[in-house]
Amino acid sequence: MNIMIPTLMLTSLLCLMTATMKLTIKKTVSLNETKIWLMLAFLFSLAPLSLFINNEMETMLSSPPIINTTTMNINISFILDTYSILFVPIALYVTWAIVDFSTWYMYTDPYINKFIKYLLTFLTAMIIIITSNNIFQFFIGWEGVGIMSFLLIGWWYARADANTAALQAIIYNRIGDIGLIMTSAWLLTFTSMNMQELFTQQNTITLIPLLGLMTAAMGKSAQFGLHPWLPAAMEGPTPVSALLHSSTMVVAGVFLLIRMSPITQNNIISTICLLLGATTTLFAAAAATTQHDIKKIIALSTTSQLGLMMTMIGLNQPTLAFLHMATHSFFKALLFLCAGSFIHGLENEQDIRKMGALNKTMPLTSSIITIASLTLMGMPFLSGFYSKDTIIETITNSHTNTWALTMTMLATALSTIYSLRIILLAQTDYPRTKMNPHPEMETPMKPLLRLTLGSILTGTLLKLTPLQTTTTVTMPKTAKLGALIMTILGLILSLDMFLISTKQTQKSPSTMMTFFNQLAFFNTIHRALPMKTLKFSQNTSTELVDLFTLEYYGPKALQNTATNMINLTTQQKNLVKNYLTTFTMTILIALVTTI
Template structure:
């Protein structure tokens, strides 16, 4: 295993790099070979995973030092452990499906080659984060996913909303990146940037670099306070949303904390993660209920699930957070691809209030989005159930977090409500707008069917492979069934509300400005400071510079300064009456003198 695993991992990296270079060189070509190479990479990545499941060994691969420094030498170093070897196949599988979907969805785009190239670069940046064994390498991948998200969210750059969303994403991430840069600088000066050396110093770790890590994760994973960029990122094409929200970018923040968890054995850090995660999961779920844009609902659902992962890190359960991260990737990618199919078929319509009866017109996509939604809710024996149910049970048997448990249970009920809301509005009743339905073809069916199988079977396969010797936990039946009970209550409540609304008189749909609907008014708050700064700058430049500086020191100031000098050196006083009087008197006097002669 010590030779096979690193060799195959490096092969995956090299193959993806060569594929991007090929797309770069050949501008027009058939993209079918791209998805075939992605499929091959996924199959190759399963070999190290199967070896890991049999042997439970961790491998490291390091190059000779590239940069020599007085305190530490920087080299390329890969860590191939349970986390990296499990998540590499997951991210490859999802990217393979999304690339195949993109070939259909973006077929009319003139720059589709460039688009696929960006998606693959995004994947490589994420793989660098997953396998990084030192902070510098992790930072390279971290900035890589940031810049690729900026390029992909702003793909349709002619739209002002897409530009502002891309800028929003990069600026919010820069706020979080300050924490990571600070932590890296701290570790470079006082400790080590190599992760193995870091883990041995967990008892002496200061609180400042740890809070920097939490800040970095909060920015990248859109936790409460730095959350508005994630729903705004829906301005990008749907395949971008699917990749961004499932296996890249947003999970990078949570993965950072999972990877560096051994040094985060600090009560303040854990409590911060717990409070931040529980607040985010409830707030995002409540916000999702108030939205009408199908992609924004699914985006806020991602934020809610990321909050759940952050809560687990706060409860000292990084492996459970990682399990939910892996399971969540499948059904979240599927939700986005199915919503993309709906949007494509409805001519770009994203408002769920204007959809309806799609289960008759698009039966396959409707079945798949239903399975993905049930998996998100945590219905028994689907992928989401194995991670979400375990998370809630783990929180239940802890004595210290009843507040976080209560928030998580409410968020679970709300997640069932917004999932049922999507199903009720899009699939049932009658068509509310004119629908231009395309036939569901093989190109669309293959990637979505794969992700559906993943959403159904991934949890069961994980349980069969890794959780064979589980410890027996004894708890009351009511507590054991609490998550399922709450989910069913959410479904019933959502359906009940759905039956109430059609009996209202027909009127034009309007969007109310509410606390949750406006994402706690963070957009307004965060935009107020730049707006005030711009206005202040404008007033200084126009009023202060023009009216004061130019008046005093410009042409008028110059004339004012020269007047006194003129007055001292000449009799000219600029008094026209005096001049005229003197001129007239002189003429008269001259005439009189001439006449007298």
């Protein structure tokens, strides 16, 4: 049994690597072949999952030492436990659907094979993160998802906004990377980079490496303060947004804290994570209600859900954070792909105010995005309900619940508002655009239906795993139904606001609306210091170097030196008459004296 799990998992990874290598080596590869390899990888990954559910046995797979240091030997080591065995099939399933959708969405792109290869490399880097058993290997995957996100966000490099967004993403992530590098250096010096050894020495870990881990997660998962890059990343193609926000990149930061949870159970770090997560959840949900770009609304929804996961880590509930991470992958990928279908049908129109009546022209996509939105809201018996409801119950029963509970409840109501806003503005009423939407095609519907199935059934299927074996707690009915009450309240408020907003005259935006629409002005704040530094450097190089150094020590200095030398070495005063008179008198005197 111990041999079968790693063998089957390695077979699954081998299928993924084969698909990537074929796209790398051959110039022309059938994308149908790539999809078949991904499907095989997913099917092979289900076998270890079924074996694990029945036995719950952790397995490790290690190579001989590759790098020998004074404190430890670094090797390639994979851990197959609850997190990795559960999440690898989810990541493969979601990527399979996204690649299938991409073959239709990016059909006219001349470099579509390269695009698919980048998506598969992105997934490979995330799987390295999920299965790593030491910080060195984890860091390779961490940097891998970072560079692949840079390449994919800036895929349409001819657009200035795409280049700016790609740079913004990589710079914000480098800020987080400083924390992980600092932690890695500390662990290499004082303890061990091997996670199993590290967890046994948890009492020796100080606050410095834990702050580094939290900074890394804050940058990668776009928590409040380092959040502006995530909405900006919507400049990339829609399949990139779907993969980036569902099962790769942004969940890597939260997963770092989930994986390192045995050493992060520190009161200070837990409190910071709790406050940071609760603030992010509410702020991102409020910001999403003020946006008009459909992709930015869904992107800020991701930030809000990541804040919810961070809140769970702050309450020392990493299992629940992982449960929400697993269910979130399906409905978030589904939301983005449906948004991509709308955008494609409306010839690249992303403003929801210019949509309308899409339930008539694109009925299947409209039905699917409605199911995905209901899952996000936490409607009972859809997958989001099983994780979101359990999270809110856990916060209700914790001793440090005042701030977190208030923020989470408000965010739950706001999540209903922005989800319903997409549904009502995009699908109902009358068309608010001059163009005729393209009719739906059969090709993109297959991956959408597969993800819909995952969004509906994942929560129920995860009941079979140890993730939802929580302690039974007696609580009042109002507390138990708290999440559902807030969802229904948000639903009623959203409908009311929609009816009012379509009847009233246009007003100038309020300060509060502008504050959330501009993401608390963090873009301006973060760019102020670099711009000041750039201008200071420019003034230094032009005014000091050009005007001072070159002026006084260059041409002027040479002129002043030459003038003084001329005055010292010649008696010429330009007195021509005097010179001629003196010359003539000298000749006459010479002639007279010689006679």
